[in-house]
Amino acid sequence: MRVLVISDIHANYTALEAVLDHAGEVDETWCLGDLVGYGPDPNLVVDRIREIHNLTCLMGNHDAAVIGKIPFETFNPDARRSLERHEKVLNADNMDFLRSLQQTVQVRAGVTLAHGSPRDPLWEYVLNTLSARLNFAEFDTSSCFVGHSHIQCVFSLDEKSDRVSLEATRPEVVLSMSPKMILNPGSVGQPRDRDPRAAYAIFVSDAATWQPLRVEYNVPEVQQRVREAGLPEKHAIRIAEGW
Numbered sequence: 001m002r003v004l005v006i007s008d009i010h011a012n013y014t015a016l017e018a019v020l021d022h023a024g025e026v027d028e029t030w031c032l033g034d035l036v037g038y039g040p041d042p043n044l045v046v047d048r049i050r051e052i053h054n055l056t057c058l059m060g061n062h063d064a065a066v067i068g069k070i071p072f073e074t075f076n077p078d079a080r081r082s083l084e085r086h087e088k089v090l091n092a093d094n095m096d097f098l099r100s101l102q103q104t105v106q107v108r109a110g111v112t113l114a115h116g117s118p119r120d121p122l123w124e125y126v127l128n129t130l131s132a133r134l135n136f137a138e139f140d141t142s143s144c145f146v147g148h149s150h151i152q153c154v155f156s157l158d159e160k161s162d163r164v165s166l167e168a169t170r171p172e173v174v175l176s177m178s179p180k181m182i183l184n185p186g187s188v189g190q191p192r193d194r195d196p197r198a199a200y201a202i203f204v205s206d207a208a209t210w211q212p213l214r215v216e217y218n219v220p221e222v223q224q225r226v227r228e229a230g231l232p233e234k235h236a237i238r239i240a241e242g243w
Contacts, residue, residue, distance in 0.1 A: 001109060003203040005185045007032035007147025008060070009049075011039030011086065012189025012239070015198040016048055018217035019188050023200065030108060030203075032147035032185070033060025033115035035098070037079060038235050039189055040225035042066075042086040046094040056108055059101035060115045060148065061122045066090065067098050070122070078232040085231060105139070109205045112139040116148040125149050129164040132182050133157070136164070142179040145203070151193045152186030152201075152212050168193070169212040177208045185212065189239070196242040 004026040009016050029052050036042045037060075049057060062079070064070045066087050072080045090098075105121050106113045117124035117131070118138035126132050126146050132155035135144070154167045157180040169175065177183075186199025193199075197214035204211075223236040 001027045001205040003027065003109070003205065004029045005032070005145055005201045005203050006030070006188050007115070007185055008034045008150050008187035008189060009039075009045050010034055010037050010062070010187070010189035011042040011045050011082075012198075012222055013039075013041035013044035013048065014222050015189045015217045016045055018215045019198050019200045020048075022213065022215040023202065026202070028054040028056065028108075030113060030145065031055065031057040032113060032145060033058040033101070034062045034147065035060070036066050036083070036086045036090070037062030038082050038231075040222065040229045040231060042090050043094055045189075046090070046097055050094075050097055056106060056113065057101055058106060058113060058115050059098070059103040059122070063098050063101060064103060064122055067095060069103070078234050082231050082235065085229065107141060110141050110143075111203070111205075112141045112144040114144065114146050117146055118144055126155065126182055126184070127151070129155065129166055132166070133164045135182060136180055143177055143181045143183060145183050145185065147184060147187070149184060150187035150191055151184060152191070152195075152199045152214075153184050153193075154210070155182040156180070169210075171212055171214040173212070175210045175212075177210055183210055186214075190235075191242045192238075194242045196240055 185201035226236040
């Protein structure tokens with residue numbers, strides 16, 4: 001089974017379309033959450049995600065906020081401003097779709113899925129070997145896919161040596177998976193690993209392989225829409241620089 005793994009689209013429709021085109025035919029799509037927040041296209045993104053066949057989609061913390069499950073005050077002022085805008089413009093059907101998303105850990109094809117982490121599916125960032133180590137005990141499958149950090153990477157646990165390692169994966173390079181791993185496909189709409197290209201991954205379940213991928217998209221076009229929507233200038237600048 002060939003699975004498209006995406007996360008943190010953040011209302012960036014142009015980046016999402018580039019990823020879907022670049023990925024080609026897949027058997028399933030697993031979206032790890034945060035469809036909204038930051039970007040200019042919340043309705044277009046949710047509409048497009050709803051069209052995907054064989055979709056598993058989790059709720060991210062921005063999704064939870066826009067439907068009233070998390071107070072906007074929890075977010076920094078720029079993120080809060082975007083969420084307030086999205087709350088106003090999202091149509092009823094798309095709000096209902098966001099409400100339908102699972103906010104708990106899910107298991108698909110022997111893989112644990114979470115937006116943030118197995119310990120805290122909405123909020124915890126798996127950013128370093130300490131946070132990864134604390135989470136390896138929280139899932140029973142051989143691997144776990146997470147988003148939230150916007151950084152394309154892999155954490156591995158060597159159970160013999162009890163050593164956790166962090167690897168910044170290289171795009172296009174196929175990784176043979178082994179127990180036990182936490183893998184992040186990166187962010188479609190707002191990467192934060194200094195590579196502004198949209199990030200995603202292809203998981204092939206039968207072969208147990210993971211291929212991180214990047215694709216360019218029309219960043220200036222999205223920046224223009226960010227500004228036209230009256231969103232914070234920071235959101236326009238950062239998508240061009242990958243931070």
